[in-house]
Amino acid sequence: MPDPVPAWLLNIASNIQLAIAEHEAAEYLEDPEIHYVPMTPAYSKNIIIWQDRMVPLIDLNVLYGNPATTDYRSVIVIAYQQKEYMPLQYIALVLAASPDKIFVSDEDACGLPENYPESLRPCTLSLFQYNNQITSVIDMARFSAGDL
Protein backbone atom coordinates (compact mmCIF):
# COMPACT_ATOMS: atom_id res chain seq x y z
CA MET A 1 0.00 0.00 0.00
CA PRO A 2 1.42 3.46 -0.91
CA ASP A 3 2.50 5.68 1.97
CA PRO A 4 0.13 8.49 3.00
CA VAL A 5 0.97 11.70 1.14
CA PRO A 6 1.19 15.14 2.77
CA ALA A 7 -1.36 17.77 1.79
CA TRP A 8 -2.78 21.07 3.03
CA LEU A 9 -6.33 20.99 4.33
CA LEU A 10 -8.15 24.20 3.45
CA ASN A 11 -11.09 25.15 5.64
CA ILE A 12 -13.44 27.23 3.53
CA ALA A 13 -16.40 27.04 5.93
CA SER A 14 -17.68 24.69 8.63
CA ASN A 15 -19.24 22.54 5.89
CA ILE A 16 -16.63 22.95 3.13
CA GLN A 17 -13.08 21.68 3.03
CA LEU A 18 -10.59 21.18 0.23
CA ALA A 19 -7.13 19.70 0.04
CA ILE A 20 -4.24 20.69 -2.15
CA ALA A 21 -0.91 19.00 -2.70
CA GLU A 22 1.92 20.35 -0.57
CA HIS A 23 3.71 21.89 -3.54
CA GLU A 24 0.61 23.77 -4.74
CA ALA A 25 0.56 26.12 -1.74
CA ALA A 26 2.43 29.27 -2.77
CA GLU A 27 1.77 31.42 0.29
CA TYR A 28 -0.69 31.82 3.14
CA LEU A 29 -1.66 35.46 3.67
CA GLU A 30 -3.30 37.12 6.63
CA ASP A 31 -5.47 40.16 5.98
CA PRO A 32 -4.34 40.95 2.44
CA GLU A 33 -5.57 44.07 0.71
CA ILE A 34 -8.35 43.11 -1.65
CA HIS A 35 -9.42 44.98 -4.76
CA TYR A 36 -12.99 44.90 -6.04
CA VAL A 37 -13.65 44.19 -9.72
CA PRO A 38 -17.23 44.98 -10.74
CA MET A 39 -19.28 42.85 -13.14
CA THR A 40 -17.59 39.62 -12.16
CA PRO A 41 -19.12 36.32 -11.00
CA ALA A 42 -20.35 36.24 -7.40
CA TYR A 43 -17.63 33.72 -6.47
CA SER A 44 -14.84 35.89 -7.84
CA LYS A 45 -15.43 39.59 -7.24
CA ASN A 46 -11.98 40.57 -5.97
CA ILE A 47 -8.32 40.29 -6.76
CA ILE A 48 -5.27 40.54 -4.58
CA ILE A 49 -1.95 41.95 -5.71
CA TRP A 50 0.60 39.35 -4.73
CA GLN A 51 4.29 39.44 -5.68
CA ASP A 52 3.53 42.06 -8.33
CA ARG A 53 0.81 39.89 -9.88
CA MET A 54 -2.95 40.35 -10.00
CA VAL A 55 -4.40 37.13 -8.63
CA PRO A 56 -8.14 36.31 -8.67
CA LEU A 57 -9.58 35.70 -5.22
CA ILE A 58 -12.21 32.95 -5.10
CA ASP A 59 -14.98 32.60 -2.53
CA LEU A 60 -16.02 28.95 -2.81
CA ASN A 61 -18.85 29.54 -0.33
CA VAL A 62 -20.91 30.93 -3.18
CA LEU A 63 -20.48 27.82 -5.32
CA TYR A 64 -21.54 25.64 -2.39
CA GLY A 65 -24.70 27.67 -1.81
CA ASN A 66 -23.44 29.43 1.33
CA PRO A 67 -23.71 33.22 1.70
CA ALA A 68 -20.70 35.06 0.26
CA THR A 69 -18.00 35.64 2.83
CA THR A 70 -17.32 39.06 4.26
CA ASP A 71 -14.19 37.92 6.09
CA TYR A 72 -11.06 38.08 3.96
CA ARG A 73 -8.51 37.69 6.75
CA SER A 74 -7.30 34.24 5.68
CA VAL A 75 -6.25 33.74 2.09
CA ILE A 76 -4.09 31.13 0.42
CA VAL A 77 -2.35 31.61 -2.92
CA ILE A 78 -2.24 28.41 -4.95
CA ALA A 79 0.11 27.70 -7.86
CA TYR A 80 -0.97 25.63 -10.83
CA GLN A 81 -0.01 24.94 -14.43
CA GLN A 82 -2.44 24.81 -17.32
CA LYS A 83 -0.20 22.15 -18.87
CA GLU A 84 3.08 20.52 -18.09
CA TYR A 85 6.11 22.76 -18.83
CA MET A 86 3.92 25.87 -18.94
CA PRO A 87 4.68 28.72 -16.52
CA LEU A 88 3.10 28.73 -13.10
CA GLN A 89 -0.15 30.60 -12.67
CA TYR A 90 -1.84 31.58 -9.44
CA ILE A 91 -5.28 31.68 -7.89
CA ALA A 92 -6.23 32.60 -4.33
CA LEU A 93 -8.93 31.14 -2.09
CA VAL A 94 -10.61 32.76 0.89
CA LEU A 95 -10.36 30.51 3.94
CA ALA A 96 -12.16 30.44 7.26
CA ALA A 97 -8.95 29.54 9.12
CA SER A 98 -5.30 28.86 8.48
CA PRO A 99 -4.49 25.66 6.54
CA ASP A 100 -3.68 22.41 8.35
CA LYS A 101 -1.06 19.90 7.29
CA ILE A 102 -2.60 16.43 6.87
CA PHE A 103 -1.67 13.05 5.42
CA VAL A 104 -3.98 11.40 2.95
CA SER A 105 -4.21 7.72 1.97
CA ASP A 106 -5.93 6.04 -0.95
CA GLU A 107 -8.17 4.23 1.52
CA ASP A 108 -9.71 7.60 2.53
CA ALA A 109 -11.19 8.09 -0.97
CA CYS A 110 -14.96 8.36 -1.29
CA GLY A 111 -17.58 8.98 -3.97
CA LEU A 112 -19.44 12.13 -4.99
CA PRO A 113 -22.30 12.97 -2.64
CA GLU A 114 -25.63 13.77 -4.28
CA ASN A 115 -25.63 17.34 -3.02
CA TYR A 116 -22.16 18.09 -4.42
CA PRO A 117 -22.17 21.44 -6.30
CA GLU A 118 -22.93 20.85 -9.98
CA SER A 119 -20.54 23.58 -11.15
CA LEU A 120 -17.58 21.99 -9.35
CA ARG A 121 -18.11 18.44 -10.60
CA PRO A 122 -16.14 18.84 -13.86
CA CYS A 123 -13.08 20.15 -12.01
CA THR A 124 -13.15 17.79 -9.04
CA LEU A 125 -10.28 15.32 -9.28
CA SER A 126 -11.14 13.25 -6.24
CA LEU A 127 -12.84 13.25 -2.85
CA PHE A 128 -11.88 11.75 0.46
CA GLN A 129 -13.12 11.69 4.02
CA TYR A 130 -11.21 13.65 6.63
CA ASN A 131 -12.59 14.18 10.14
CA ASN A 132 -15.88 12.71 8.95
CA GLN A 133 -16.24 15.38 6.30
CA ILE A 134 -16.06 15.18 2.53
CA THR A 135 -12.86 16.85 1.30
CA SER A 136 -12.46 17.86 -2.35
CA VAL A 137 -9.36 17.89 -4.48
CA ILE A 138 -9.94 20.47 -7.22
CA ASP A 139 -8.18 20.76 -10.56
CA MET A 140 -7.22 24.43 -10.23
CA ALA A 141 -6.19 24.72 -13.89
CA ARG A 142 -9.63 23.64 -15.03
CA PHE A 143 -11.36 25.74 -12.38
CA SER A 144 -9.38 28.78 -13.48
CA ALA A 145 -10.38 28.30 -17.10
CA GLY A 146 -13.63 29.90 -16.09
CA ASP A 147 -16.33 27.77 -17.71
CA LEU A 148 -18.15 27.01 -14.45
Add this chain to the structure above:
Amino acid sequence: MDSLGHSDRGIHHLALLRVEDIVLSFPQAEVLSIESLAQMDTAQLMPKSSGTLLYRSSELPVFTLNRDLALMVQAASGNRFCVAIKHPDTAQYFALTCDAVNQHSVEDETKSSDIPAVMQSPGSPITRLLKIDNKLVLMSSAEAMRSYINSTVGG
Protein backbone atom coordinates in the same frame (compact mmCIF):
# COMPACT_ATOMS: atom_id res chain seq x y z
CA MET B 1 -2.09 53.70 -30.52
CA ASP B 2 -2.60 50.26 -28.98
CA SER B 3 -4.96 48.58 -26.56
CA LEU B 4 -3.69 50.74 -23.75
CA GLY B 5 -4.56 53.93 -25.55
CA HIS B 6 -2.47 56.71 -26.99
CA SER B 7 1.10 55.60 -27.35
CA ASP B 8 4.06 57.95 -27.34
CA ARG B 9 7.22 55.85 -27.77
CA GLY B 10 5.93 53.18 -25.38
CA ILE B 11 4.37 55.62 -22.94
CA HIS B 12 0.63 55.29 -22.45
CA HIS B 13 -1.29 58.29 -21.21
CA LEU B 14 -4.39 57.45 -19.23
CA ALA B 15 -7.18 59.40 -17.61
CA LEU B 16 -8.09 57.87 -14.25
CA LEU B 17 -11.66 58.44 -13.11
CA ARG B 18 -12.44 57.60 -9.49
CA VAL B 19 -15.99 56.45 -8.79
CA GLU B 20 -16.59 55.59 -5.14
CA ASP B 21 -13.76 53.13 -4.36
CA ILE B 22 -13.00 52.01 -7.91
CA VAL B 23 -10.82 53.66 -10.55
CA LEU B 24 -11.70 53.46 -14.23
CA SER B 25 -9.20 54.41 -16.90
CA PHE B 26 -9.64 55.64 -20.45
CA PRO B 27 -6.94 56.48 -22.95
CA GLN B 28 -6.17 60.16 -22.51
CA ALA B 29 -6.71 60.61 -26.25
CA GLU B 30 -10.37 59.72 -25.73
CA VAL B 31 -10.97 62.51 -23.22
CA LEU B 32 -12.53 65.57 -24.85
CA SER B 33 -12.93 67.73 -21.77
CA ILE B 34 -13.21 67.71 -18.00
CA GLU B 35 -15.95 69.90 -16.59
CA SER B 36 -17.31 70.68 -13.17
CA LEU B 37 -20.49 68.78 -12.37
CA ALA B 38 -22.17 72.19 -12.10
CA GLN B 39 -21.88 72.44 -15.90
CA MET B 40 -24.28 69.53 -16.31
CA ASP B 41 -27.87 70.31 -17.25
CA THR B 42 -30.17 67.82 -15.54
CA ALA B 43 -32.39 67.56 -18.63
CA GLN B 44 -32.11 63.96 -19.79
CA LEU B 45 -31.09 63.24 -23.38
CA MET B 46 -31.31 59.49 -22.96
CA PRO B 47 -33.00 57.04 -20.57
CA LYS B 48 -30.87 56.24 -17.52
CA SER B 49 -28.72 59.31 -18.10
CA SER B 50 -28.16 61.89 -15.37
CA GLY B 51 -28.22 64.93 -17.60
CA THR B 52 -26.65 66.73 -20.51
CA LEU B 53 -23.27 68.35 -21.04
CA LEU B 54 -22.64 70.93 -23.71
CA TYR B 55 -19.45 70.20 -25.62
CA ARG B 56 -18.80 72.82 -28.32
CA SER B 57 -22.16 72.90 -30.06
CA SER B 58 -23.17 69.33 -29.19
CA GLU B 59 -25.17 68.06 -26.26
CA LEU B 60 -23.70 64.89 -24.77
CA PRO B 61 -25.64 62.52 -22.51
CA VAL B 62 -24.06 62.29 -19.06
CA PHE B 63 -24.07 58.92 -17.29
CA THR B 64 -23.42 58.13 -13.65
CA LEU B 65 -21.99 54.76 -12.68
CA ASN B 66 -21.74 53.31 -9.19
CA ARG B 67 -19.02 50.91 -7.98
CA ASP B 68 -20.95 47.99 -9.51
CA LEU B 69 -21.08 49.87 -12.84
CA ALA B 70 -24.86 50.14 -12.57
CA LEU B 71 -26.25 53.27 -14.23
CA MET B 72 -27.69 55.74 -11.73
CA VAL B 73 -30.15 58.35 -12.90
CA GLN B 74 -29.05 60.90 -10.31
CA ALA B 75 -25.45 61.99 -9.97
CA ALA B 76 -24.04 60.67 -6.70
CA SER B 77 -23.19 62.95 -3.80
CA GLY B 78 -19.47 62.25 -4.27
CA ASN B 79 -19.47 63.24 -7.95
CA ARG B 80 -17.55 66.42 -8.71
CA PHE B 81 -16.70 66.20 -12.41
CA CYS B 82 -18.11 65.32 -15.81
CA VAL B 83 -15.62 63.82 -18.22
CA ALA B 84 -16.59 64.03 -21.89
CA ILE B 85 -15.47 60.95 -23.79
CA LYS B 86 -14.70 60.77 -27.50
CA HIS B 87 -16.12 57.76 -29.33
CA PRO B 88 -15.01 56.89 -32.88
CA ASP B 89 -18.62 57.66 -33.92
CA THR B 90 -19.27 61.33 -33.12
CA ALA B 91 -22.95 60.55 -32.52
CA GLN B 92 -21.88 58.30 -29.66
CA TYR B 93 -19.88 60.88 -27.71
CA PHE B 94 -20.89 60.78 -24.04
CA ALA B 95 -19.81 61.94 -20.59
CA LEU B 96 -19.33 60.20 -17.26
CA THR B 97 -19.55 61.68 -13.81
CA CYS B 98 -16.78 60.89 -11.35
CA ASP B 99 -15.53 61.87 -7.92
CA ALA B 100 -12.00 62.70 -9.03
CA VAL B 101 -9.99 62.62 -12.22
CA ASN B 102 -6.29 62.68 -12.89
CA GLN B 103 -3.76 61.66 -15.50
CA HIS B 104 -1.24 58.89 -15.34
CA SER B 105 1.42 57.78 -17.77
CA VAL B 106 2.34 54.12 -17.89
CA GLU B 107 5.68 53.11 -19.32
CA ASP B 108 5.54 49.41 -18.79
CA GLU B 109 2.52 47.88 -20.42
CA THR B 110 3.27 44.51 -18.84
CA LYS B 111 1.77 45.93 -15.66
CA SER B 112 -1.64 45.46 -17.23
CA SER B 113 -3.20 42.10 -17.76
CA ASP B 114 -6.30 40.46 -19.11
CA ILE B 115 -9.16 39.90 -16.72
CA PRO B 116 -8.55 36.35 -15.41
CA ALA B 117 -10.77 33.85 -17.21
CA VAL B 118 -12.44 32.81 -13.96
CA MET B 119 -13.59 36.43 -13.43
CA GLN B 120 -14.79 37.22 -16.92
CA SER B 121 -18.36 38.21 -17.50
CA PRO B 122 -19.90 38.93 -20.93
CA GLY B 123 -20.76 42.55 -21.62
CA SER B 124 -18.38 44.08 -19.10
CA PRO B 125 -16.90 47.42 -20.18
CA ILE B 126 -13.66 46.55 -18.38
CA THR B 127 -11.13 45.49 -20.97
CA ARG B 128 -8.02 44.93 -18.85
CA LEU B 129 -6.69 45.32 -15.33
CA LEU B 130 -3.77 47.56 -14.47
CA LYS B 131 -1.92 48.05 -11.24
CA ILE B 132 -0.49 51.41 -10.36
CA ASP B 133 1.39 51.67 -7.06
CA ASN B 134 -0.27 48.48 -5.80
CA LYS B 135 -3.71 49.89 -6.57
CA LEU B 136 -6.07 48.40 -9.12
CA VAL B 137 -7.21 50.35 -12.16
CA LEU B 138 -10.06 49.04 -14.29
CA MET B 139 -9.20 49.80 -17.90
CA SER B 140 -11.94 50.66 -20.33
CA SER B 141 -12.34 52.50 -23.61
CA ALA B 142 -14.91 54.77 -25.22
CA GLU B 143 -16.13 51.94 -27.42
CA ALA B 144 -16.36 49.37 -24.64
CA MET B 145 -18.11 51.74 -22.22
CA ARG B 146 -20.55 53.15 -24.76
CA SER B 147 -21.41 49.65 -25.94
CA TYR B 148 -22.06 48.64 -22.32
CA ILE B 149 -24.19 51.75 -21.71
CA ASN B 150 -26.18 51.22 -24.92
CA SER B 151 -26.89 47.60 -24.02
CA THR B 152 -27.92 48.60 -20.49
CA VAL B 153 -30.16 51.43 -21.65
CA GLY B 154 -31.63 49.24 -24.37
CA GLY B 155 -32.34 46.48 -21.87
